[in-house]
Amino acid sequence: MTVSTAGLSALVAPDPHATSVADAVIAGLMLPEDGIPVHDPATGELLAKVPDLDGDAAIDAVRTADSAGVKWAATTPRQRADVLHKWWALLVEHTEQLAHLITREMGKPLNEARGEVKYGTDFVRWYAEEAVRPGGGFREAPDGGSQILVRRAPVGLAVLITPWNFPLAMATRKIAPALAAGCAAVVKPATLTPLTTYYAVDLARQAGVPEDLIQVVTTSKSGQFSETVLRDERVRKVSFTGSTGVGRQLLKIAADGVLRTSMELGGNAPLLVFDDADLERAVNGTVAAKLRNGGQSCIAANRIYVQDNIADAFVEALTERLSAVPVGNGLGQGTVVGPLIDDRAVKQMLSLTQDAVSKGARLLAGGAAYDSAGHFFAPTVLDNVPTTAEVATAEIFGPIAAIQRFNTEAEVIARANDTEFGLAGYVFTENLDRAFNVADRLETGLVGINQGVPSNAAAPFGGVKQSGIGREGSSEGLDEYQNIRFYNIARRETR
Ligand code: NAD
Numbered sequence: 001m002t003v004s005t006a007g008l009s010a011l012v013a014p015d016p017h018a019t020s021v022a023d024a025v026i027a028g029l030m031l032p033e034d035g036i037p038v039h040d041p042a043t044g045e046l047l048a049k050v051p052d053l054d055g056d057a058a059i060d061a062v063r064t065a066d067s068a069g070v071k072w073a074a075t076t077p078r079q080r081a082d083v084l085h086k087w088w089a090l091l092v093e094h095t096e097q098l099a100h101l102i103t104r105e106m107g108k109p110l111n112e113a114r115g116e117v118k119y120g121t122d123f124v125r126w127y128a129e130e131a132v133r134p135g136g137g138f139r140e141a142p143d144g145g146s147q148i149l150v151r152r153a154p155v156g157l158a159v160l161i162t163p164w165n166f167p168l169a170m171a172t173r174k175i176a177p178a179l180a181a182g183c184a185a186v187v188k189p190a191t192l193t194p195l196t197t198y199y200a201v202d203l204a205r206q207a208g209v210p211e212d213l214i215q216v217v218t219t220s221k222s223g224q225f226s227e228t229v230l231r232d233e234r235v236r237k238v239s240f241t242g243s244t245g246v247g248r249q250l251l252k253i254a255a256d257g258v259l260r261t262s263m264e265l266g267g268n269a270p271l272l273v274f275d276d277a278d279l280e281r282a283v284n285g286t287v288a289a290k291l292r293n294g295g296q297s298c299i300a301a302n303r304i305y306v307q308d309n310i311a312d313a314f315v316e317a318l319t320e321r322l323s324a325v326p327v328g329n330g331l332g333q334g335t336v337v338g339p340l341i342d343d344r345a346v347k348q349m350l351s352l353t354q355d356a357v358s359k360g361a362r363l364l365a366g367g368a369a370y371d372s373a374g375h376f377f378a379p380t381v382l383d384n385v386p387t388t389a390e391v392a393t394a395e396i397f398g399p400i401a402a403i404q405r406f407n408t409e410a411e412v413i414a415r416a417n418d419t420e421f422g423l424a425g426y427v428f429t430e431n432l433d434r435a436f437n438v439a440d441r442l443e444t445g446l447v448g449i450n451q452g453v454p455s456n457a458a459a460p461f462g463g464v465k466q467s468g469i470g471r472e473g474s475s476e477g478l479d480e481y482q483n484i485r486f487y488n489i490a491r492r493e494t495r
Pocket of ligand 1: 161162163164165170188189190191222223225226227241242243244246247249250263264265266267297298299395423463467468
């Protein structure tokens with residue numbers, strides 16, 4: 001496998017002046033001259049440097065957020081809702097700035113970045129609405145001797161750790177429910193994409209979120225951060241989105257302090273296309289589930305299983321679509337697939353492709369990296385991927401469609417579930433009975449049925465097995481930031 005542009009269409013170039021929107025936002029962030037460099041993955045250009053905070057600075061952030069949290073917890077649900085509504089409105093008003101910033105630091109095409117702004121801001125809107133519905137209830141003891149008042153209280157100071165692939169949405173999906181519940185937050189964004197978080201938190205402050213309530217901590221020493229911060233007694237909760245390996249490490253530290261934890265971890269989504277599927281719908285859904293974010297999504301279709309009778313037609317149509325996808329700078333006209341996040345990711349795609357081909361997979365499209373300053377890899381189709389290939393078990397996190405064929409429903413369900421992961425699954429079939437039966441038997445937290453983009457603010461997003469613990473979004477997402485308590489009220493005995 002060579003690193004070559006041979007046979008690949010030219011990369012889409014950025015529109016002239018398109019960088020100025022993000023540049024203006026970055027200039028307004030008042031970042032230091034020294035610190036952790038943040039690069040544009042499409043060009044390698046240095047965008048900014050963000051503070052590289054040590055353990056002491058992180059503890060200062062904990063102290064500051066914790067004291068602001070005392071006042072915030074005492075606000076009324078309506079006060080919190082009003083502030084969140086204002087934050088949502090400001091975020092929406094600054095959609096273009098946010099989208100350009102996301103594209104610049106993360107690479108996804110501008111239209112997709114606008115989609116992330118819509119998706120990410122919807123969580124703020126949702127939790128503005130949920131803030132006035134904190135829950136609670138009233139029960140009667142079975143023997144009638146007492147009454148139980150169930151109350152929900154903020155869990156306390158929450159540490160929120162986010163990945164680089166959705167710089168806005170992964171932050172708002174945590175910050176908004178934390179604030180709605182009455183918690184303060186220390187947010188640690190990924191060092192590859194911290195600028196969107198800084199900007200979104202700036203807008204939160206402009207919207208009336210108390211200055212100290214959300215502390216953003218950027219650091220190149222994330223291990224030191226978690227060892228220090230998660231052991232601080234003021235911290236009561238950690239919510240993490242990222243890889244399963246790091247999630248395990250954080251769970252071990254959290255165990256010592258018996259912290260509340262939410263873990264949104266790695267995925268390895270099976271996508272099942274049955275021979276009774278609508279071919280066009282299945283191809284569209286697969287393209288969406290595979291290429292969103294260039295495949296760098298935890299719910300990306302990772303193992304594509306196609307039933308024998310429809311396989312040739314499906315593979316041909318998918319190959320045609322993926323071969324024609326414009327690849328290039330996210331700020332260019334019509335770009336559908338942007339750069340991967342870094343060079344390591346490109347090397348990983350090359351290695352996965354090479355390994356699969358050497359073990360017998362058929363390479364039908366792509367399979368090559370671009371010789372460019374950015375980190376581009378062509379959308380790739382591999383058919384007849386053997387189960388021994390690494391791409392059949394690894395979380396790909398890139399634009400490789402790895403196809404395996406299957407014969408029976410029972411067989412494909414067993415193969416789909418043969419993984420320690422359990423985040424998303426997809427089923428394409430026009431048979432309603434089959435759709436529900438298969439979805440029921442997939443060991444995943446969510447299933448897209450005849451569609452490839454299953455997440456939105458109303459959905460309780462999260463995994464089973466080693467894909468995670470807890471849910472984000474929906475009313476369940478608020479539960480993660482609340483402690484449930486009850487008062488047992490004795491009934492006066494009457495004769
Ligand atoms: P990652 O685990 O390398 O990093 C995630 C975050 O954790 C970053 O902020 C990173 O700096 C930080 N981190 C790393 N080591 C740490 C430590 N010891 N202590 C504290 N923080 C630490 O993941 P990534 O490469 O940024 O993201 C990709 C992974 O995230 C994939 O596995 C993907 O499936 C997963 N992901 C999951 C979801 C979900 O909702 N389940 C969503 C997006 C991404």
